[in-house]
Amino acid sequence: MRFNEAGLIPAIVQHARSGEVLMLGYMNEEALQQTLTSGMVTFWSRSRQALWRKGETSGNVLRLVEIRQDCDGDTLLVLAEPAGPTCHTGRVSCFHQTLEGDLTETRTPSSVILTDLANVVAQRASAPKEGSYTTKLLTEGVDRIGKKIGEEAAEVIIAAKNGSSSEIAWEIADLMYHLLVLLQHQGMTIEDVWAELRRRYGG
Numbered sequence: 360m361r362f363n364e365a366g367l368i369p370a371i372v373q374h375a376r377s378g379e380v381l382m383l384g385y386m387n388e389e390a391l392q393q394t395l396t397s398g399m400v401t402f403w404s405r406s407r408q409a410l411w412r413k414g415e416t417s418g419n420v421l422r423l424v425e426i427r428q429d430c431d432g433d434t435l436l437v438l439a440e441p442a443g444p445t446c447h448t449g450r451v452s453c454f455h456q457t458l459e460g461d462l463t464e465t466r467t468p469s470s471v472i473l474t475d476l477a478n479v480v481a482q483r484a485s486a487p488k489e490g491s492y493t494t495k496l497l498t499e500g501v502d503r504i505g506k507k508i509g510e511e512a513a514e515v516i517i518a519a520k521n522g523s524s525s526e527i528a529w530e531i532a533d534l535m536y537h538l539l540v541l542l543q544h545q546g547m548t549i550e551d552v553w554a555e556l557r558r559r560y561g562g
Contacts, residue, residue: 360428360432360433360435361431361432361433362387362388363433365405366387366388367385367386367387367403367405368385368386368387368391368433368434368435369383369384369385369433369434369435370383370384370385370386370400370402370434370435370436370437371383371434371435371436371437372384372400372421372437372439372445373436373437373438373439374438374439374440374441374471374474375424375425375438375439375440376440376474376549376550377468377470377471377473377474377475378468378470378471379451379452379466379467379468379471379474380452380454380467381421381439381441381445381446381451381452381453381454382445382446382452382453382454383453384400384402384403384413385402385403385405386401386402386403386435387403389403389410390402390403390410391426391435393410393412394423394426394437395423395426397412398422398423399412399413399414399420399421399422399423400412400413400420400421400422400423400437400439401413413445414442414443417443417447418442418443419441419442419443419444419445420441420442421437421439421440421441421442421445422439422440422441422442423437423438423439424438424439424440425437425438426438451466452466473535473539473549474549476536476539477539477542477543477548477549479493480493480497480539480540480543481543483497484497484543484544493540496537496540496544497540497543497544500544501541501544501545504537504540504541504544505541507537508534508537508538508541511530511533511534511537512534514530514533514534515527515530515531515534517530518530
């Protein structure tokens with residue numbers, strides 16, 4: 360790895376599951392070693408001239424999954440699991456402004472919604488909520504969930520035969536939600552599906 364003249368290397372933090380870019384920080388050798396040793400992402404604060412563990416005061420820590428370096432060895436990619444918002448503004452990502460400085464609600468990649476939804480389903484499993492449809496499905500079990508998946512799959516086919524793109528999107532969204540509930544009920548995650556797709560297609 361190639362640290363700059365100040366002994367620092369930029370570190371891009373990316374959500375390990377959703378792929379969303381969360382922030383950019385800087386590490387020196389000590390910050391990198393602390394990150395590797397503790398499993399909590401730690402940076403060097405250029406303004407305070409001190410080490411700081413992300414989330415040490417807010418609790419919104421970044422749990423390390425993996426670190427990669429780029430082809431030149433002068434930038435790090437830190438794959439992490441965030442515990443809450445990463446940005447000090449309370450937003451999920453620090454990258455929430457357009458080039459003109461306008462706030463945007465559009466997050467990238469668009470598939471981040473799958474991770475968000477899977478997290479909600481997991482929360483309902485660990486902390487059941489009265490009146491929650493997700494909690495009800497998880498409680499009723501695989502037969503009920505499977506029945507709903509069958510119904511939603513049929514509705515996708517009907518929507519396709521109707522030739523309505525908005526209806527197709529609506530029904531596929533319903534189907535994907537119920538598939539996430541099934542994965543949760545079976546003790547699986549969407550990442551298990553990604554792994555199988557990678558195994559099949561070598562991506």
